[in-house]
Amino acid sequence: MEKALFVAWRSGGPTTGHWGPIGKLEHIDEGYRFIYTRGARTLDGFDPFPEMSDLTRVYESETLFPLFANRLLSASRPEFDAYLTWSGFDPATPPDPISILGVTQGLRATDAVELFPCPVPDAEGRYSAKFFLHGVRHMPDAARERVDRLQPDEQLEYMFDVSNRFDPDAVALRTCDSAGQFLVGYVPRYLAREVRTLHSQCEDRVSISVARVNPSSPAQQRLLCQMTSCWPTEFSPCSGEEFEPIASVDRVTA
Numbered sequence: 354m355e356k357a358l359f360v361a362w363r364s365g366g367p368t369t370g371h372w373g374p375i376g377k378l379e380h381i382d383e384g385y386r387f388i389y390t391r392g393a394r395t396l397d398g399f400d401p402f403p404e405m406s407d408l409t410r411v412y413e414s415e416t417l418f419p420l421f422a423n424r425l426l427s428a429s430r431p432e433f434d435a436y437l438t439w440s441g442f443d444p445a446t447p448p449d450p451i452s453i454l455g456v457t458q459g460l461r462a463t464d465a466v467e468l469f470p471c472p473v474p475d476a477e478g479r480y481s482a483k484f485f486l487h488g489v490r491h492m493p494d495a496a497r498e499r500v501d502r503l504q505p506d507e508q509l510e511y512m513f514d515v516s517n518r519f520d521p522d523a524v525a526l527r528t529c530d531s532a533g534q535f536l537v538g539y540v541p542r543y544l545a546r547e548v549r550t551l552h553s554q555c556e557d558r559v560s561i562s563v564a565r566v567n568p569s570s571p572a573q574q575r576l577l578c579q580m581t582s583c584w585p586t587e588f589s590p591c592s593g594e595e596f597e598p599i600a601s602v603d604r605v606t607a
Contacts, residue, residue, distance in 0.1 A: 356379060356451060357378065358469060359376070359390070359469055360375055360387075361374050361467045361543060362466055362467075363465035364398045372542045373396040374392040374596050375396060376388060376390055377596075378468065380450075383415065384415040387413075388411050390598055390599065391596075394408065404418070408599055417450050421459060424454060424461060424466075425454065425457075428447070435570070439574045441483060454468045455470040456577075457485070458485070467541075467543070469541065474584045479584055481581050482579075484541050484578055485577055485578070486578055487573075488538040496535045499537060501568045503563045503576065508560070508563075509528065509562060509578065511540065511552075513549065522546055523542075523545060524540040525539050526561060551585070551588075554585040555585060560580070564578055
């Protein structure tokens with residue numbers, strides 16, 4: 354179960370913007386904590402969230418901050434069980450909100466905020482991450498139809514989209530059909546650089562497969578993918594200066 358997520362913000366437009374970490378949301382014993390990271394000072398155009406306007410403070414709350422709670426589907430909605438199932442959870446044992454946000458990324462069409470977990474080694478010491486495929490809604494009809502026909506554990510092939518004029522780090526995914534491959538979408542931007550690092554440092558490279566297909570879901574939750582690889586020596590994700598907290602956790606403001 355995830356206990357902490359980084360909060361990313363997109364500068365610029367929906368397709369041309371640059372994503373970067375600006376904060377960290379944690380589940381602590383007393384509730385929840387939010388801290389701005391140094392990326393909030395360096396990402397062009399970012400202004401503090403109105404309800405948490407001081408970059409130098411640490412915020413704690415017994416309940417999940419409204420900014421993030423509003424990114425979860427209400428348990429009272431009739432489609433809530435399906436929402437959990439789409440994300441790979443068991444509706445009979447609903448997970449912590451942080452765990453849900455770690456998979457759904459808290460994406461909304463009305464703003465430029467995204468949440469993501471920093472990966473840790475699994476029980477076997479390997480890299481393991483689940484994510485929803487990005488960009489499905491922008492794919493041609495034939496590609497979207499192929500997504501709906503994918504099967505659990507079916508392999509997907511990744512390729513570095515170096516000619517992508519919006520994001521030079523983009524990693525595209527396509528099917529492995531022998532009679533014609535389909536480009537079906539993209540790895541989330543927060544994982545794209547890690548795919549490149551793991552590709553270059555792991556002898557068995559990176560494996561990306563289908564975890565779940567949700568034909569009746571919104572496009573952003575249509576395809577849940579599983580990514581695995583080795584965990585290279587000296588590999589340290591989420592370690593850049595932009596991930597470092599601005600304030601000390603000893604300085605708390607309710």
